[in-house]
Amino acid sequence: MSRPHTWKRFHHKSRHTGAVVGKRRDATLDDVAHLAGVSVATASRVLSGRGPASKAARQRVASAATELDYVPHAAARALATRSGTRLAVVVGGPTAHVLNDPYVGRVLAATAEAAAAREVGVSLHWQPLHDPAELGRLAENRGIGGVILVNPTEPALAVVPKSARVAAIGIGTRDIPSFEVDNRTGTARVVEHLLAGGRRRVAMVTGPSWLPCTGRAVTAYLRAVDEAGAPPRLVPGDFTAARGEAAAAEIMARWPDTDAVFALGDLSALGALDALRRAGVDVPGDVAVAGFDDIAFAALSRPGLTTTTNPVEDIAAGAATAVLDRRRSSPLTFYPSTLVLRESA
Amino acid sequence: MSRPHTWKRFHHKSRHTGAVVGKRRDATLDDVAHLAGVSVATASRVLSGRGPASKAARQRVASAATELDYVPHAAARALATRSGTRLAVVVGGPTAHVLNDPYVGRVLAATAEAAAAREVGVSLHWQPLHDPAELGRLAENRGIGGVILVNPTEPALAVVPKSARVAAIGIGTRDIPSFEVDNRTGTARVVEHLLAGGRRRVAMVTGPSWLPCTGRAVTAYLRAVDEAGAPPRLVPGDFTAARGEAAAAEIMARWPDTDAVFALGDLSALGALDALRRAGVDVPGDVAVAGFDDIAFAALSRPGLTTTTNPVEDIAAGAATAVLDRRRSSPLTFYPSTLVLRESA
DNA sequence: TTGTAGGCGTTATCAA
DNA sequence: TTGATAACGCCTACAA
Numbered sequence: 119m120s121r122p123h124t125w126k127r128f129h130h131k132s133r134h135t136g137a138v139v140g141k142r143r144d145a146t147l148d149d150v151a152h153l154a155g156v157s158v159a160t161a162s163r164v165l166s167g168r169g170p171a172s173k174a175a176r177q178r179v180a181s182a183a184t185e186l187d188y189v190p191h192a193a194a195r196a197l198a199t200r201s202g203t204r205l206a207v208v209v210g211g212p213t214a215h216v217l218n219d220p221y222v223g224r225v226l227a228a229t230a231e232a233a234a235a236r237e238v239g240v241s242l243h244w245q246p247l248h249d250p251a252e253l254g255r256l257a258e259n260r261g262i263g264g265v266i267l268v269n270p271t272e273p274a275l276a277v278v279p280k281s282a283r284v285a286a287i288g289i290g291t292r293d294i295p296s297f298e299v300d301n302r303t304g305t306a307r308v309v310e311h312l313l314a315g316g317r318r319r320v321a322m323v324t325g326p327s328w329l330p331c332t333g334r335a336v337t338a339y340l341r342a343v344d345e346a347g348a349p350p351r352l353v354p355g356d357f358t359a360a361r362g363e364a365a366a367a368e369i370m371a372r373w374p375d376t377d378a379v380f381a382l383g384d385l386s387a388l389g390a391l392d393a394l395r396r397a398g399v400d401v402p403g404d405v406a407v408a409g410f411d412d413i414a415f416a417a418l419s420r421p422g423l424t425t426t427t428n429p430v431e432d433i434a435a436g437a438a439t440a441v442l443d444r445r446r447s448s449p450l451t452f453y454p455s456t457l458v459l460r461e462s463a
Numbered sequence: 464m465s466r467p468h469t470w471k472r473f474h475h476k477s478r479h480t481g482a483v484v485g486k487r488r489d490a491t492l493d494d495v496a497h498l499a500g501v502s503v504a505t506a507s508r509v510l511s512g513r514g515p516a517s518k519a520a521r522q523r524v525a526s527a528a529t530e531l532d533y534v535p536h537a538a539a540r541a542l543a544t545r546s547g548t549r550l551a552v553v554v555g556g557p558t559a560h561v562l563n564d565p566y567v568g569r570v571l572a573a574t575a576e577a578a579a580a581r582e583v584g585v586s587l588h589w590q591p592l593h594d595p596a597e598l599g600r601l602a603e604n605r606g607i608g609g610v611i612l613v614n615p616t617e618p619a620l621a622v623v624p625k626s627a628r629v630a631a632i633g634i635g636t637r638d639i640p641s642f643e644v645d646n647r648t649g650t651a652r653v654v655e656h657l658l659a660g661g662r663r664r665v666a667m668v669t670g671p672s673w674l675p676c677t678g679r680a681v682t683a684y685l686r687a688v689d690e691a692g693a694p695p696r697l698v699p700g701d702f703t704a705a706r707g708e709a710a711a712a713e714i715m716a717r718w719p720d721t722d723a724v725f726a727l728g729d730l731s732a733l734g735a736l737d738a739l740r741r742a743g744v745d746v747p748g749d750v751a752v753a754g755f756d757d758i759a760f761a762a763l764s765r766p767g768l769t770t771t772t773n774p775v776e777d778i779a780a781g782a783a784t785a786v787l788d789r790r791r792s793s794p795l796t797f798y799p800s801t802l803v804l805r806e807s808a
Numbered sequence: 809t810t811g812t813a814g815g816c817g818t819t820a821t822c823a824a
Numbered sequence: 825t826t827g828a829t830a831a832c833g834c835c836t837a838c839a840a
Contacts, residue, residue, distance in 0.1 A: 144605050146817060157827045162819060169820085170825055192606035193548045194817035196538035197832045203538045203548045204584030207575075217576065218776070220759065223568020226575060230552075230587035231562065237606050239549030239584015242575035260489050260833095261537035261582050359763055388763055395765075414565070415760035418704055418733055420740075431563070492834060502811045507835060514836080515809055539833035542816050605817095811840080821830080 145186035154182035165190065192237040202263025204239040205229065205438060206256055209268040210288075214244040220413065221430065225268055225287065228434035236442050238263060245270065247328055250277035257282045264441035266434070267294070269329055283444060285437040289330035295447045297437045299428045301331055301382075301410070302338040304455025308380055308408050308426055309342035312463060317378035317406055321351035323365040323390060325382040335382050335410070351376065355386045362389025370397065377405055378463065384409035384416045384425055391423065391462060406463035410455075422460030429453050490531035499527035510535065537582040547608025549584040550574065550786060551601055554613040555633075557671075559589040565758065566775065570613055570632065573779035581787050583608060590615065592673055595622040602627045609786035611779070612639070614674055628789060630782040634675035640792045642782045644773045646676055646727075646755070647683040649800025653725055653753050653771055654687035656802060662723035662751055666696035668710040668735060670727040680727050680755070696721065700731045707734025715742065722750055723808065729754035729761045729770055736764065736807060751808035755800075767805030774798050 151161035156175055163169035164179040165188075171179075182188075196203040207229055209216050216222060222242075230240045245253050245267075254277045257265055267274065269288035278284050280293055290296025312320050322339045325332035336352065343350050351373055353365045362381055366389070369376050379394070381387035387409030391401055399405050401421060409416060412427035433453050440447045496506035501520055508514035509524040510533075516524075527533075541548040552574055554561050561567060567587075575585045590598050590612075599622045602610055612619065614633035623629050625638055635641025657665050667684045670677035681697065688695050696718050698710045707726055711734070714721050724739070726732035732754030736746055744750050746766060754761060757772035778798050785792045 144603065147819095148817080158818080159820085159827055159829090160825085163826090166819070172825060175825080189604060189606075191542070191817050193538045193541035194832090195819075196548070197536070197542050197834090198817075198819040200819095200832070203541070206579075217572055218569070220565050220568060223565060223572055224563070226571055227562055227568050227587055230571060230575075230585060233584070234551075234586035234588060239578070239586050240575060241579035241584050242572055243579060258489065259534060261534075385763075392763070392765065414730075415763060418730075418737070418760060419763070420737065420765075503834080504811055504813095504836080505809085508810095511835075517809060520809080536833050539816090540835075542818090543833075543835040545816070809840105812838085814835105814837090816835085817832105819830105819832085821828105823828090824826080 144191075145188040146191070147188075149186055150179060150182045150188050153186060154178040166195075190237065196263070200260070202259075202261055204241050204262060205233050205264045205266065205441060206241050206243055206259075206262045207266045207268060208243045208245045208253060208256065208270070210245045210247060210270045210274060212247055217242060217244055221411075222268065224430045225266075225434040228431040229266060229438045232435045232438035233442065238442065245274055247271050248273055250274045253277055254279075257284070266437050266441060269331075271328060283441050285441045285447075287433055287437055290449060292449055295440060295449050295451070297433045297440070297451045298453065299331070299430075299433065299455050300452040301335045301426075301428075301455055304410065304426045304428070304457075305335045305338040305380075305382075306342050307455070307457045308410070308424075309339055311424070311457060311459075312378045312380065312406055312408060313342070313346050313348065315406065315463065318346075318348055319351065319373065319376045320348060320378040320380060321353065321369045321373065321376045323353050323355035323362060323369075323379065323381035323383075323386050326356045327354065332382060339380070349373075355381060355383065357383035357386055359385045359389035359392075362386030362391075363393035366390035366393040367397070370394070370399070378408070379405060380408045380410075382410050384411045384413040384423060387423055387425065387462075388415065388419055391419065391421075402462050408463040412458050416458070417460070419462075421462045424460045424463035425458050426455045427458050428455050489536075490533040491536070492533075494531055495524060495527045495533050498531060499523040511540075535582065541608070545605070547604075547606055549586050549607055550578050550609045550611065550783065551586050551588055551604075551607045552611045552613060553588045553590045553598060553601065553615070555590040555592060555615045555619060557592055562587060562589055566756075567613065569775045570611075570779040573776040574611060574783045577780045577783035578787065583787065590619055592616050593618055595619045598622055599624075602629070611782050611786060614676075616673060628786050630786045630792075632778055632782055635794060637794055640785060640794050640796070642778045642785070642796045643798065644676070644775075644778065644800050645797040646680045646771075646773075646800055649755065649771045649773070649802075650680040650683035650725075650727075651687050652800070652802045653755070653769075654684055656769070656804070657723045657725065657751055657753060657808060658687070658691050658693070660751065660808065663691075663693055664696065664718065664721045665693060665723040665725060666698065666714045666718065666721045668698050668700035668707060668714075668724065668726035668728075668731050671701045672699065677727065684725070694718075700726060700728065702728035702731055704730045704734035704737075707731030708738035711735035711738040712742070715739070715744070723753070724750060725753045725755075727755045729756045729758040729768060732768055732770065732807075733760065733764055736766075736768065747807050753808040757803050761803070762805065764807075766807045769805045769808035770803050771800045772803050773800050
């Protein structure tokens, strides 16, 4: 209970008054253990939550820790536990330019917040399509405690070691839990809304074909129009505004009687909307336009863009906490996509 | 040169062929040292770049390291060197909502990329205005190797320990190097462009008053209009589209002969543009509108928004590398703001 | 210029 | 349930 050697008592209550205080050594596990009158081993068990500890010990260690304002040293813990010190966010895409996508920014910010709460950092990486070598190297990196795959491709999923702590957004496998926008339902809602508004010939501008979620949305679209006895009208897209413009022109040339355009991705929808209006088409009078994602500008465009809003931050946070807490989560978690009605449809 | 004990030779060339390989222990400094035939100390000196080492040793260690595909264990290094394992991005603002700002996403993504190259992670934090206590705690956290302050306030700057490795974006001090958009020049360019286009009564919608860069831009605006003999017309703003709308109404009510509106922040500019058009004002015929920042939607709006583009990613990367490399950089680095001409002005 | 050895702060093993 | 003690992988006096 008492130490044979003198112990430099460590105590600094209410340090953070806003003023710059003299730099003092931060509290260490030793400090906590001594203040609580137990061994470091016991203190460690209590604070890390693993291993046995008596009610009494648990109590004393806990109060000692708060008393000393103890914060575990992340690096030391990572070293001892071989757990890695950061969470890698790996984004699949044709070029490194995807890292500048606002969507990636949202995912990264939410991930970083969740990670910060657990004393871990985040790093950002680009995963070239069809070249998963870099991903393998990343997953093996000892500094990396977990990986969040954003829009991975099949080959990328295949190369991730089964041992790694991984979650995915966009598509997963049996071994890799994934956190998804329920864009099947989201798409259905949009198409149903268009049909309910009296539109009978609804065309769809898809997303890039390599993106798994594109397939799910297309399927949902085809099913919805089929059930309504409406003709399927598909045009490939890539989420860009430019492609949306071209797609709209293509649609009106090929099927002049089209009365609604649904684009997977708001940028494409806005591009289509713009192209239609420039061509003298009244939106939503002649043709309704709807998008997907509810980016900030959807509310700012004139007319406002009817679209679907997705809880990207929740999804990213879910994936991050699943990885960080090593939770064995269900292989597939869907987050609801909600229709947002504006003037365009 | 030779070890007394048997050494489990560690060697795994070309592991990363894309296939899932059997998990093998990663190369450690010991492995490198042995392969190079030197002590760990020497290997460490060579690889960390500090301390003396003979040409020969340097050479052998280097090739051994690449041969073994050696990557330093970030946690171990951080532990030994007390350097921290992640970079904190701290964003000042009225509410935690600022963390969802696309601008923050850009900064974070660029920072995370720069950090990833140095085996460190990034975490994201909100700094409430006028309550720097949390910042002090953060700067003391042993896990944090550096701090990047985004739009800090004066009290926040004051509380950062001088010892900490800190850089700022938005405003700095003598001790805290800052990396800035040259929005004085940027503002001048915009106003000059408006004047050159024949506009004589240019109103400005400012940014939030607590933001230091707002002051710089306002000063530049006042100077530019003064030099042209034009009347100063200032209306407070907060970067939001809603405020831009209200500001436009305010401007036209107060100074009906205004022929140009310059808003600090594209969202406000777009809001103003929208309000003007709804009020039957022709843009740019009657009134020109210009913004600042060149957000994605500036190009998508109709008419396209004339604005200024800023190298946010470069700025963030500059701040990050300055902190990570412990570079003693000049106290103030400006990045150019470039005029982007579109239809609105 | 080099090597030996002692931390850095936690966790985990193994007796007690 | 507890407490020594040996890792964990790297850095760095210090001595050679």
